[in-house]
Amino acid sequence: MFARIVWLVLRKDLTVEVRSLEIAYTTVFFAVSCVLVFAFALVREGQAPEDGAAGILWISIAFAGTLALGRAFERERQSETLRALLLAPAPRPAIYVGKLLGILALLVAAEAVLLPLVALLFQEDVFAHPVWLAAVLLTGTVGFAAVGTLFAAMLVRARSRDVLLPVLLYPITVPVIIAGVRATAVLLQPEVEMALVRFWLALLVAFDVVFVTLALWTFEPLMTD
Amino acid sequence: MSPSTSLRAGLDFDAVSAEDVSRVFGRRRALSKISFRARRGAILGLLGPNGAGKSTMIAVLATLLRPSGGRIRYGAYEAAASGPALRAAIGLLGHDLFLYPELTARENLVFFAGMHAVADPDSAAADALRQAGLESRADDPVSSFSRGMRQRVALERALIHEPRLVLLDEPFTGLDDASAAALLGRLQALRASGAIVVLATHDLDLAEGLLDHAVFLRDGRMVEAVDHPERVRSMYREIMNRRAGLYGPPGAA
Numbered sequence: 001m002f003a004r005i006v007w008l009v010l011r012k013d014l015t016v017e018v019r020s021l022e023i024a025y026t027t028v029f030f031a032v033s034c035v036l037v038f039a040f041a042l043v044r045e046g047q048a049p050e051d052g053a054a055g056i057l058w059i060s061i062a063f064a065g066t067l068a069l070g071r072a073f074e075r076e077r078q079s080e081t082l083r084a085l086l087l088a089p090a091p092r093p094a095i096y097v098g099k100l101l102g103i104l105a106l107l108v109a110a111e112a113v114l115l116p117l118v119a120l121l122f123q124e125d126v127f128a129h130p131v132w133l134a135a136v137l138l139t140g141t142v143g144f145a146a147v148g149t150l151f152a153a154m155l156v157r158a159r160s161r162d163v164l165l166p167v168l169l170y171p172i173t174v175p176v177i178i179a180g181v182r183a184t185a186v187l188l189q190p191e192v193e194m195a196l197v198r199f200w201l202a203l204l205v206a207f208d209v210v211f212v213t214l215a216l217w218t219f220e221p222l223m224t225d
Numbered sequence: 226m227s228p229s230t231s232l233r234a235g236l237d238f239d240a241v242s243a244e245d246v247s248r249v250f251g252r253r254r255a256l257s258k259i260s261f262r263a264r265r266g267a268i269l270g271l272l273g274p275n276g277a278g279k280s281t282m283i284a285v286l287a288t289l290l291r292p293s294g295g296r297i298r299y300g301a302y303e304a305a306a307s308g309p310a311l312r313a314a315i316g317l318l319g320h321d322l323f324l325y326p327e328l329t330a331r332e333n334l335v336f337f338a339g340m341h342a343v344a345d346p347d348s349a350a351a352d353a354l355r356q357a358g359l360e361s362r363a364d365d366p367v368s369s370f371s372r373g374m375r376q377r378v379a380l381e382r383a384l385i386h387e388p389r390l391v392l393l394d395e396p397f398t399g400l401d402d403a404s405a406a407a408l409l410g411r412l413q414a415l416r417a418s419g420a421i422v423v424l425a426t427h428d429l430d431l432a433e434g435l436l437d438h439a440v441f442l443r444d445g446r447m448v449e450a451v452d453h454p455e456r457v458r459s460m461y462r463e464i465m466n467r468r469a470g471l472y473g474p475p476g477a478a
Contacts, residue, residue, distance in 0.1 A: 012328070084323035087289065089342065
């Protein structure tokens, strides 16, 4: 039952997105714009500041993710379809997981565009350790999106939701962003210290477990009323 | 949907009772001690002007809002203790239509049938499209439909899991005469099948002859409850004028 509802919500979100491409285009465009602005501001004579690429990659993911989260739930608000989802006799945490996976799919697509761009503009060999980098990006994105999906759903009826979402989201996800930046920065060094990468990755996994568990636990009471 | 073979295997009930239900939004009291009982095989109308509390009452009955005071009983069950099993027995057509405009009518119906664990969502959606008279437009996006067509899809969306309790908030909005007549026929069929129908409307002409019970609301209060109401419009006018006299003109202290 749980997995079936997750799949139904995810498939519906992806179908709607494929039809409109509204969130995909705006998210990718915004993320690319962030990277370009920072690249023009910080890269001097082909030299980027130390660890600059990692920081800018994660800032772009966070900014673009916030945009995607807001739009994904704005869509549910416009036709009040979130109410219909909540009225279904489905486990509400399954609805949360379905929405979370939809957001993750969008952010992973944005990251797939951002990585080559960062490599080009900051002259970084981002694909030297592709599996480790993918693991860091995925765990960091899960932690960010887990909190973001919960808050975006919670704020869907708030009048000032566009302002409140980043105000609530960024302070709570700062540990995830810091761990993501540090792990990515280590991976972009010429000599990679794998023990350090494992440490940051373990921290990201721990954040993911805590955030996803808390979100699953609180989604139902927060969405009632 | 026949009473003998009706509905889902799970939770079922014969009546819904509102017992002194109140609902407060901040400092505004949207509902104040509303009590009524809606029975199986009957249509109960919630009648009143804009702002009377009809939509809030529908949302409370749908379990989307918790009452601030009093309680709703679904037969022997209460919403807080019954959760998903109770929601499976409720169908809601709200002010907003709860449809995804980017999806086709069929995709919307299959999605919501799946969400309600209907055994064969494809066949349920096909039946629903036939009921709505929209088979020829089944694979068109809902965004290309007129308001009346969307309303018909939304009604079938609300009924796709054959709910025991059917909640309709202004269901005649945007319907032309033929569609309104079809909806009246559908409501009578629901009553005959043993559903509990609660209908919030201020379209008194269409409610005429349809209702088994009428609950008149004004400013969040229940002002009158009538069984088998006749000449609903004149009754409504008489009741509302009487209450207006009682409360004084708007803005009066």
